[in-house]
Amino acid sequence: MQPRPKRLDGLKLLGAHQNGKLVFLDPTIPNWAQLTPAAAMLLSMCDGLHSVEDLTLFYRSAGCPSENNASEPEQLIQMFEEQGLLEGSIENAPAKIETHPLLAIWANITKACNLRCSYCYFSAGERMTEEMSTEKWLGIIDELAAGGGASVRFIGGEPLLHPDLFRLARRAKDRGMAANLYTNGTLITKSNAKKIAGLFDFVQVSMDGLEREHDFTRGQGSFSRTERGAHLFVGA
DSSP: OOSSOBBOTTOEEEEEOTTSOEEEEETTTTEEEEEOHHHHHHHHHOBSSSOHHHHHHHHHHTTOOOTTOTTHHHHHHHHHHHTTOBTTOOTTSOOOOOOOOOOEEEEEOOOBOSOOOTTOTTOOBSOOTTOOOHHHHHHHHHHHHHTTOOEEEEESSOGGGSTTHHHHHHHHHHTTOEEEEEEOSTTOOTTTHHHHHHHOSEEEEOOOSSHHHHHHHHOTTHHHHHHHHHHHHHHO
């Protein structure tokens, strides 16, 4: 264990996971870790100026939980080392790897969806109260293009429910990248089919089988609506 632990200079706090833990990223390896708020507080104290004993006292004085384990701060610092979160971490920390350009992103632009698929990995349905803004998505698309990106793959939820989907796709195209759409097909209509066909380089309409199987997993009547949307798109 380091006598005066110091957190990595490039370590970034990405935000809070839905499980309540805070997610940290070292983009140079890359490497990431989830920490409880108490552990994150201890990591923030690791400034390279204080000893493990000092950090333990700070941790205790801040009222962080000890769980009846007097050595918990020391164990947490040991964990920081093992996860490569400290400068000069121990040998079994992840080794830095050669970096490569990010070529594509799967852009979950909304959680909103008009279907309720039984197996949905995203728990899609209602739109999140604070979804990423269109301006932030435009910035991500610009950053991807500047780094040599090749495509943006728009998914959801149901991406056709996003009010600025076509604006985002046009931005990707204007930056020299492909714009791909992954949709359940039910919202493809006579009025938007030609626009979709003219803008996107690749469109995938998801079907889970024939009508019985599809409706079982995606909702009664969804097969006919998806089939209609697919025919409208092909016709366009």
